Amino acid sequence: MMRQILLVAVSLLLAANASAAINEKEYAKCAIVEGEQARLECFDNLAVAKKLNVRQVKPASFVGKGKWYVSVDGGSKAVTLTLNADSGKNRWGKPVYLVVRCKNNTTDLYIGWNDYLGREASVMTRVGTNKAITQSWSMSTDKNTTYHNEPIAFIKELLDSPKLVTQVTLYNDSSVTAVFNTSGLANIIQPLRDSCGW
Structure with a gap:
């Protein structure tokens, strides 16, 4: 379970863009929270605060798409x-x-x-x-x-x-x-x- 929480945290960090970047202090604050549920809630709240909790639309990949x-x-x-x-x-x-x-x-x-x-x-x-x-x-x-x-x-x-x-x-x-x-x-x-x- 700890591994899953760490994966969520790393995913949040990687998904952040320059304007919504999570600084190390904010990340560290959540990482030291005791209890899995409380720690996960901290990371969820951080994602909401940084507007990272929305669905990310990714470009689709196609063969022969020209310049589209x-x-x-x-x-x-x-x-x-x-x-x-x-x-x-x-x-x-x-x-x-x-x-x-x-x-x-x-x-x-x-x-x-x-x-x-x-x-x-x-x-x-x-x-x-x-x-x-x-x-x-x-x-x-x-x-x-x-x-x-x-x-x-x-x-x-x-x-x-x-x-x-x-x-x-x-x-x-x-x-x-x-x-x-x-x-x-x-x-x-x-x-x-x-x-x-x-």
Whole structure:
């Protein structure tokens, strides 16, 4: 039992990030508490105080995923696929990013432009060598992100293409063009499809 408690303590230490690091004095204080239950309670309280008691979402590993970052949260069944643009940055140099997500049984596809878009946004998209299409997309409350209105159909279109070109006009009338290498999406989409039931 002592070994299990020590394993829990070491796990807590390893899980801590820089902002929530447990200093040696706090760790030592719990380590010297007498009684297994009291010692475990001390470590549990330390984890709560340092906000280490939440489920840790780990990136999933896939073969042939291209440049996609994959996050699967088994507890909530949320699946998030994120891709930074190969080219396309806002005026401050922050990259444009694409997110395909299933959360709470809802599929979303959105583009984070990292810039203020104004009150409405028309997004031009060209999937592979197909003809470019301009459509009105929904927007986030901070007006920095656009949401595709028919995400599942658009995602299915992306599955057959290695490239997506997008463009939006910003509030100040300048435009941002972002090019995404969507290769590998077909290799990582299944957990998202399973989670959202399509």
